[in-house]
Amino acid sequence: MKKEFAVIGLGRFGGSICRTLAEQGVEVMGIDIDEERVDEYSTIASHAVVANTTDEKALKSLGIRNFDHVIVAIGDDIQASILTTIMLKELGVKKVTVKAQNDYHEKVLVKIGADHVVHPERDMGKRIANNIISNSVLDYLELSDEHSIVEIVASEKIHGHSILQLDVRAKYGINIVAIKRQDEIIVSPQANETIYEQDILIVIGADSDINRFERKVLS
Structure with a gap:
């Protein structure tokens, strides 16, 4: 029904x-x-x-x-x-x-x-603020006070690296749950998946860990 x-x-x-x-x-x-x-x-x-x-x-x-x-x-x-x-x-x-x-x-x-x-106004405000302060963040969805799902544009700095090489889970405590590549969406990408510049990484994790990943790997 x-x-x-x-x-x-x-x-x-x-x-x-x-x-x-x-x-x-x-x-x-x-x-x-x-x-x-x-x-x-x-x-x-x-x-x-x-x-x-x-x-x-x-x-x-x-x-x-x-x-x-x-x-x-x-x-x-x-x-x-x-x-x-x-x-x-x-x-x-x-x-x-x-x-x-x-x-x-x-x-x-x-x-x-x-x-x-x-809280539509508050949540939209947070999304806009996160988009404004970072050139790499395309979208932001708050899951709780401390955890979010974020769309991040891959920079030249990580072009050609695999998820395994970046070791994001061990180093940053975050997970790449999907990759948008032009018209293709790769859900639950494998560890050997290569990331290319301008790929959109859909990342889930604690806000502090996502921010650390963005600063060190993407900026």
Whole structure:
């Protein structure tokens, strides 16, 4: 059976999620208190409804407990975000992902049972900052406070070296999990795989180890 999703809050963040899910052919219901936003997504989402999700009766009438995953993307109204999350969990929604405005908001969301909390503005800020400060970092995805997956452009300095010769796991404590080479993607490359200049290395590890690898091997 196909999973069904609901997105509560059709602002820039929630609207983007709703649109992307719909483009992937996924069943998604868009919910917002603003009628104009709902009208905008009426031809995009499988269903788009006007509802106040802090009203338990409104949530029940939508059959919200039947959705596999609900994303709470409510904008600046932290109270509405918290109340909605509480009711979703009380109604038995299997998975609830919530957008947090700040660290305090996140702590509350975790305590009341949110399954996953995201900070889109903060996380995007970190990605942009990492891209700005390094010419070799193309993209950055935070896995935890101290670990990330990073796309790094191979420099001339390591051109022609194999993964075994670089010995990145032993020397730097990181792993090269894939290599992008033009239109080709090499997943779980072998130790004898040769790295060429302009290859994109997808690296996973502790932030401090990735930074050390970048400074010593790529700069």
